[in-house]
Amino acid sequence: MELDHVAARLVSGKLGGVEVERNVDLKRIEAAVREILLAVGEDPDRDGLRKTPARVARAYAELFAGLRVDPAQVLSTTFEADHEELVLVRDIEVMSMCEHHLLPFHGVAHIGYIPGHDGRITGLSKLARLVEVYARRPQVQERLNSQIADLLMAELAPRGVIVVIECEHMCMSMRGIQKGGSRTITSAVRGLLRDDAKSRAEAMSLILRG
Numbered sequence: 001m002e003l004d005h006v007a008a009r010l011v012s013g014k015l016g017g018v019e020v021e022r023n024v025d026l027k028r029i030e031a032a033v034r035e036i037l038l039a040v041g042e043d044p045d046r047d048g049l050r051k052t053p054a055r056v057a058r059a060y061a062e063l064f065a066g067l068r069v070d071p072a073q074v075l076s077t078t079f080e081a082d083h084e085e086l087v088l089v090r091d092i093e094v095m096s097m098c099e100h101h102l103l104p105f106h107g108v109a110h111i112g113y114i115p116g117h118d119g120r121i122t123g124l125s126k127l128a129r130l131v132e133v134y135a136r137r138p139q140v141q142e143r144l145n146s147q148i149a150d151l152l153m154a155e156l157a158p159r160g161v162i163v164v165i166e167c168e169h170m171c172m173s174m175r176g177i178q179k180g181g182s183r184t185i186t187s188a189v190r191g192l193l194r195d196d197a198k199s200r201a202e203a204m205s206l207i208l209r210g
């Protein structure tokens with residue numbers, strides 16, 4: 001990237017509870033958005049649109065901040081607990097951007113795991129923070145889903161993990177096929193929750209109960 005003539009601005013903040021320094025090239029996004037406005041036949045210099053490229057640049061820096069966060073850091077705090085049964089957090093809000101159209105998809109994630117033999121658990125909020133870090137990237141729902149499951153397996157070494165995500169995709173509602181209200185359900189199951197039908201059925205029934 002030619003940083004000499006690009007006024008790259010350092011935007012910092014927190015995402016998923018992890019400090020993020022993100023050197024986002026806001027000026028480059030602004031220039032691109034101005035081009036888009038011109039291309040669709042708008043006047044980017046009219047009053048209402050004058051600040052739009054800068055606003056969109058800041059919004060994109062926020063929406064894609066997950067690209068600059070190491071998700072494993074979210075799970076850096078773990079606790080020992082004498083709990084060998086399922087832990088399930090339902091209805092975690094998901095807001096992400098589909099990588100095909102850069103339009104939002106939104107819905108909920110349900111994340112469950114059975115702690116490993118060392119009984120290591122994580123704070124419940126960390127599951128929601130993990131969703132946020134992976135969602136704030138250009139995504140497809142399937143990858144978002146499996147990334148969450150795989151990281152939990154790698155970091156917590158649980159007996160099993162189940163992640164179910166249900167989302168509505170704006171690229172299907174607002175454009176293209178224009179089927180508003182359809183929801184896509186994906187799942188990723190790992191370890192005991194994949195291999196043991198009884199454990200999986202118990203987790204699924206709790207997830208589907210809502």
Ligand SMILES: Nc1nc2c(ncn2[C@@H]2O[C@H](COP(=O)(O)OP(=O)(O)OP(=O)(O)O)[C@@H](O)[C@H]2O)c(=O)[nH]1
Binds near residue numbers: 176
């Ligand atoms: N598997 C998957 N597909 C997605 C996701 N988000 C959007 N899509 C789909 O990505 C596909 C891209 O297909 P293309 O044919 O390349 O693009 P398009 O011409 O804009 O497709 P249409 O949406 O059918 O008009 C579409 O079928 C979208 O519905 C996602 O999270 N997972």
Ligand SMILES: [Zn+2]
Binds near residue numbers: 099100102103171172
């Ligand atoms: Zn899409």
